[in-house]
Amino acid sequence: MWRRRGTVLLFLSPWIVGFSVFFGYPLVMSAYLSFTSYDLLSSPRWIGLGNYRYLFREDPEIWTAVRNTLWLVAVLVPLQVLFAFGVATMLARAKQGAGFFRTVFYLPALVPPVAATLGFVYLLNPATGPVNTILDKLGIDGPLWFNDPTWSKPSLTLLGLWGIGNIMVIFLAAILDVPRHLTESAQLDGAGPLRRLRWVTLPTVSPVILFSVVIGVIAAMQYFTQAYVAAAVAAGQASQAGSVSTLELGYPEGSTMFYPILLYYNGFRFFQMGYASAMAMLMLGVAFALTLLILVNSRRWVHYQGAAR
């Protein structure tokens, strides 16, 4: 018994240390710092609920940030899942060149986000980018894309849709995994492709859909790189300033101010680390609640084959 326990502890030890040092400790510290004012130059100063009061009542940027992040959850994630599923369905039926097509759709997901964002911002430049140039030739007055507050998030969505390769491949495998006898018997019963999709494929694939939705929501809550780079580059393009002393958060007009970005600015540009910790605590609560919401709701539409959860 002792030998067994020793072995288990030994095997688990990296994770135990990792969990305490890189998860448990920071979590507790974050909670503590959220009640202080701390700029890293001097020691933390206890201010009780001061940060939370500012967060909920006075911060002009916070609710924009929350709304923008929720926009991602409500719009970007479903679109990504739908699009990935659609592409996977088409791929599943393809007979010739399936391997080639799969590569084409998967590859963009591997591209470093910074590179992809730079590419897209350049391509969608309102005055000189190829997209608007082509639209111009077709007689359409192209939108201002990353420089227009109503188009900036859709532009980021386009970027996000370009990179659905990972989810798409998972869907593809799941669709191909649907037991043939189910689809065949449905076909024999006279069900057309759409009905087969609705009553056979979708239910079988539902655990995978749940998985991608959860992953998507988690990613949407952490969404940082693309928005940060896109805003910086687009603002740089429109102002063309080398070292502007006033920065415009969430260019344009706060439309790309997502929660993780605001947290980063507060903590690592303005060095209000206590306030950033308070923001982090709020984020933790919301992340928890959202995931729980999805998982609880999933019982309604997810079917598991074989063993129950």
Added chain:
Amino acid sequence: MRRRRFLLAVADHSLLIAAAALFLAPVVFILLTALMTNEQALSARLWPDPFQWSNFTEVFHQAPLWRWALNSFIYSSLATLGLLLSSIPVAYAFSRLRWRGRDAVFLVVLVTLMLPPQVTVVPLYVMWAKLDLVGSLWPLIIPNWFGDAFAIFLLRQFFLTIPEEYLDAARVDGCGELRILSTVVLRLAKPAIAAVALFSVLYTWNDFFLPLLYLSDNPDNWVASIGLSQFRSLHQVQWNLVMAATLLVMLPVIVLFFLAQKAFVEGVTLTGVKG
């Protein structure tokens, strides 16, 4: 019936072809821009004239691309090595060793997966600052040596599929758990391990947030992702060169993909379908 089927197939394929074209278009335009002169890149031109292939070498003159690649490589390789060494035993403990509270603790592991990194980032930064390691690659590498929740999850799922008979046979032969792990399990789990390694390399090569936090003020240690984002402001946005640099940064990952296609796709499906 046959005719309808055929028309449907063509319709399907044409949609696929259209979608594929849309997916390839950005890369094509980036490539075209990378071959333009600076003035052409700044104008509304679509086609370079002449094809300035020298841009790809010019990029190395303007920015320390090799240095960035080296730093990215160091980060990726060390992080992946540590991740594998630490996550495999942990995953084994969660799947093939029986102990009280195992499933409950595994749930805790899953919970850490849901956590956005921004929640823990402030105290961790303070900790690394106090240890005087900000500006180096260590704050990025070291956490990977203590287990990674995603790797543990993936490996555990795979280990669960190993038939107990193999392990029992080894146990009967008098092997300790460590021996079993390093001989029997490792050999059987090669596809999963390969997939985990690939994911780790991919994730660390593309990582931007952590390098932004810890490496910003030390250009010597910039990794490719940071370097690329700063390239534009250092050199007054020569877009043709920026696009060339973008392609070069994409290259290693694409090459890796083609070399290890099967493992990639297997790994991705492992996460989704078995999860």
Added chain:
Amino acid sequence: MRRVTTAVVLFAAVGLALALAGVASSSKQSATAPTGGAKASATTLTIWVGWSARELKEFKKVVAEYDKKNSNVDVKVVGSIDDTKIVASLRAGQTADVISSFTSQNVGVFCKRGAWADLGPLLKQDKVDLNQFPASTRYYTEYKGYRCALPLLADVYGFYYNKKLFRAAGLTGPPKTLAQLATYAKKLTKKKADGSLDVVGYAPTFGFYQNTAGAYQPLVGAKYFDGSGKSALGKDANWSRLLRWQKGLIDYYGHGKLVKWQTGAGDEFSASHAFERGKLAMMMDGEWRVAFIAAEHPELEYGTAPMPVMGAGTYGAGYINGTIIGIPERGKNREEAWKLVKYLTTNDHALATFSNGIRNVPSTRTAARSKELKPDKNFAVFTKIFTHPKSGTIPITPLGAAHLDTFQSFLAKWQSGKASDLAGGLKEVDKQIDAKMKRAGGGGPP
């Protein structure tokens, strides 16, 4: 499978080897490591500056002279350092022995205890006369009595206009009021066949090139804070007058059309700058532009003048800020660092050489009168603006310029038409700035 495993193992092994060789040495501060080469036992000083490209070369020339005169130090210049890196370096990671920043507004952040060193005792010890620095430059290099920086050349903002385009439109001299400016702008604007903008007379969009609220403030005589230290953007009518003027001109172009033109306008510090290419007829810019034009587009026919004014503004005055230089508390080699700072900021020859090189205004009275300064008609306008009594800079706060970010966010909505209630909007901004000030633990400017 075997291929992948071998690849992974190789990958990891090479990485480990490289890391052990390289990472360990490059991770920590290398400020004190001797560079080897010409001076064997010399101390290496690292100085961080914001300049890049041509301007950085000029700075390095000045530093090279210092190097020659002082054989016991070897100065390593690192350019393109922006304020993000400077602020981060205050607390953790690498830092330099001497740091210079373009953003004088941030002196409130730099002068915190523990950030940049107190230069007071050093100035006293070496008997440096602070009066050689003009009052405005002294203002933006200290905060609440704590002097942590000295001025290193100043920046002055004025008016640039394209003489050729003026002639073509039948205009003679530069406009003196903002109302005139708007009229001229409309006359000078040219559109393309499809209705998009080709040549823009004047682009007043905040956030474009050097258009910031701070730069316009001296032109309308508006105040940022009232007597009790509270934000006065909504109370001072001059702000509203300025913003309505600006919105009127933007609406003439159409905000969307203007933004579209801006995205194709050319990077500010490159040779494709819109004004230098003749696509922008008039603009507000700093005095450094004179050097850029001389280097990149010497054929351009242009003139300079003080910016037009309105309301309580006085013609001839302008916005001032400047490069500031200080010694980070965490730096090493304090003594040598101070010697370098003293040289760069008070030595007339160094200041004159550098001023000629990058066309910035010399920051001491004696350097401003130095015979070494090369005369230039267009540049002379800026030295006049610099010495004008009504020229001023942004009030220093513990937030640095962060309170202006709040103003800028509102301005972005104002100029695009999303926020139409000017009075209400400004009042809201005042409230937010006051809250931010309170949170930062300091009220208003000194």
